[in-house]
Amino acid sequence: MEGLFAQLLTTAFLATFIRSVVPLLLTGLGGLFSERSGVVNIALDGLIIFGALAGAVATLTLEPSLGALAPWLGWLAGAVVGGLIAWIHAVVSIKYRADQVISGTAINLLSAGVPAVILTALYGSSTESPKVQNALPLWGVGELRFSPPVFFALLTVLVTWYVLYRTPYGLRLRATGEHPGAAASMGVNVRRMRYSGVILSGVLAGTAGVFLSIGNLDSYVRNISAGLGFISLAALIFGQWKPLGVLGATVLFGFLQALSITLGGTDLLPPTLVAALPYLITIIALIFTGRSAAPRALGKPLDG
């Protein structure tokens, strides 16, 4: 047991820990914008994949001409593509009033097929892209060196909190999710607020994907998200749809993930079962949050 604790108190573990938290945090905050506006976003996992793919493909395409500038534009591309795919979810579920869970599932199904088709067309391999020469730079000291999205994620927590609770936009967004009818009668354009919330979630989830493909690795590989989108959705629920709550929940889940990565190398528990641990704990966590403070109009299309 002492051996385990010694392993946990290293900077390497801290680095693994932070790298596990960041994509969860970015995606969770993205989901926060969408769900606070009243649109269930189960598509987060697919959005991560699309963002990761776009980031890698854009970087690979721009590299020969732009060099070290390319990954930054790759980040931009990942965020934009994430936003665009989220926009599809928004159109289907806001304009056409589809069941939001089903629409989100369709996006996730798309993310299982589209990357393979694009990768095959571009690079002739259906599972992974070639490696980028210029990944996002790493900033920091020693083992604690992270790519810019890590710092961006921490900044986003503060910005999200400020926007949600201290700006007119945040007030309208919350009102839209709680009581769209009342918001509409006060002159808030409910549809536009919802579109903005969903698209923002795509931008942030896309950024999380970019972090995975060119901030953490240096290529896109199949199944790069590995269910992160769903765990961050659980973190969002566990965090009671509040920015600081999401931070706390993702820190917990990130810790569990880092733990399962670290434990995987030891002989304490079978690594295959340890991999299931975060999911099991998510289920238990959901028991305790249960009937929680979801935005009241979540999942309901606006009438009229």
Next chain:
Amino acid sequence: MTHVSDSRPSPTAAKVALTASAAAAAGLLLFPLATLGRGFDADAVLLHLSGAVLNFSGNQEAPLPPTGTVLALGWATLALTVASVVGALRRATWFWLTGLLACLCGVAAVLVLGQGLGAETARIAADTTLRPGLRRQLRSFYTGGGMNLGLFLPILAGLITAGAGLSGRAAWWERLNRLRGLLVPAVAIALAVLVGAVVVLIVQPAVNNSGAPLGLWRGWLAKSDLVYFVYSTLFAPVTALNPFLDSLKLATPLIFTGLSVAFAFRTGLFNIGAPGQLTVGAIMAMLVGVYGPSSLGWALLPLSVIAAGAGGALWGAIPGLLKARFGSSEVINTIMLNYIASALFIFLIGSNTFTFLGREYSLPLKAEGFEPASEELQVPARLPTLLDLFNVGQNGALALTVAPLVALIAYAAARLALRRTPRGGLIALGAALLAGVLTWRIGIPAQVIGSQLNASFLIALACVALFGVLMWRTATGYALRAVGLSPRAAEYGGISVARGTILAMTLAGMFAGLAGTHYVNGGALDEYRLKGNMPVNVGFDGIAVALMGQSTPGGVVAASLLFGTIDTGSVGVQRLANVNRDLVTVLKALIVLFIAAGGFLNRRVTDPPPPQLVKAEGGGNTPPAVAGLSPSVAAHERATPTPTVTLSSETNKDVTRGGGQ
């Protein structure tokens, strides 16, 4: 009551016919009319309406069938299609006739073409001077030919135009109105096919083995031919017996998972957990099938099947229980349980030893070898293939028994005759069984080779029947549907929502778990064992199947057959370099997306207000109203799926029901 003042097609019908005919007319000019032959790399010799023959194949000297008649028929089709356009513009009463004629003309062209190609094939077969290899090559070159988009579009558009034109007549309107439920899935498929076609156009380079450079026009024709080739290959399995049986095999697990998702839908739950339930079901079936005492003999098979159902039921009951007891969303929980089941799966068959708290334990479930797989099932626990089951031929001869067919006919006839008798259904069932037993030894010789379609298909059909009976013929089903339509109202009506939730998720899990029998007991993984390559994704495809089947048992079967067909066809598509099977995944995802969006159709089209309301509003311009509500329409209204039901349509339905009584 059934008085209809205006027998002309409605403006909507005219618009539909106009769009279809105009698209077909443009298609006749823009796309190749027919394929005169196709090589192994999908390189083709194309015929255009102008009479130009474009040879993209490597074989420039192959003699081609005469094309004069086909071209003449093509031009006649164009003339008729244009006439339909004019008729639709003027909302004429006759445009259904031109549409129908255009369709028939197109079919005639296809038949003439097929005759010409058949004559070439016969000539090749008779030509003894050719090498056998070359002869085989030439034969498949000609059999690859047939109609192309230029003829396919007017045939399809002709049918649509005829239907739209006929909808002006009251009797036909009612007949077509019954099919309204097919509208959203059909439009969704059409849109998905269209988007998929654009993807192929962009992603896929044209196939040109002729060596001559492609211009803009020739390049376009070659690419559009490719689109047609991809789709005709995807849907090809319906044209022959062997690939059709293969698609039935691929459809079997989809029926299970589709029923699972649909069953939960009906109760207002969204079961994304079918992959996990399937996995646990398969594990349980394996455990009983491999490690069950062999002294049980034949009883091992039913036990193994029951174990599969029980495993899935357990995995489905957990989220149901959590939802009922703690209110946690079944959506998240089922997804988490999928990951846990997959980890369990890998844990069990990935390795024979594991370490726990520093000590090594052994759990020898994995068979010897590199691949993660379990031991083989004991022989009594294996499901027979349908070929073995229905083969009554002696001494290795193949003859399929006619009993199922006779039983089906007997059932239908008895059901029809005893329509008004109480217990008529049971008597009909008995008659069918009797007819089946009596005719069991009568067989017809068949040309089937090594189909792996196994008896789990029959279990799937039994599940379909169970779904239907349970949902619409029992009090439990009534309670479940009530919970799905409005939990609060159900609660007031004295129905326990919590119990309904648990029961629905348990049964949904059971359906998905039984899919495990297809893979393990049925040997669908090429061996009678649990293997690491089990395609758990069929659990997600179940969502698409349930949506497309509108959560009805018959719909689920039809949607599964469609998906099984294109899954089988996608193997053929892979012959082309670069077009991979994932295109099919994209198509399925698009179908789900478009169905979720109601096919982007106006709500008045998919879910029209009942005629009584229209009359009250005095709305005159709606399609000819069917006075009263025919039983079939009412039945259909009852059958509309729950997931996309929103407030407004619910009000509609209430009014409908009130008015129908």
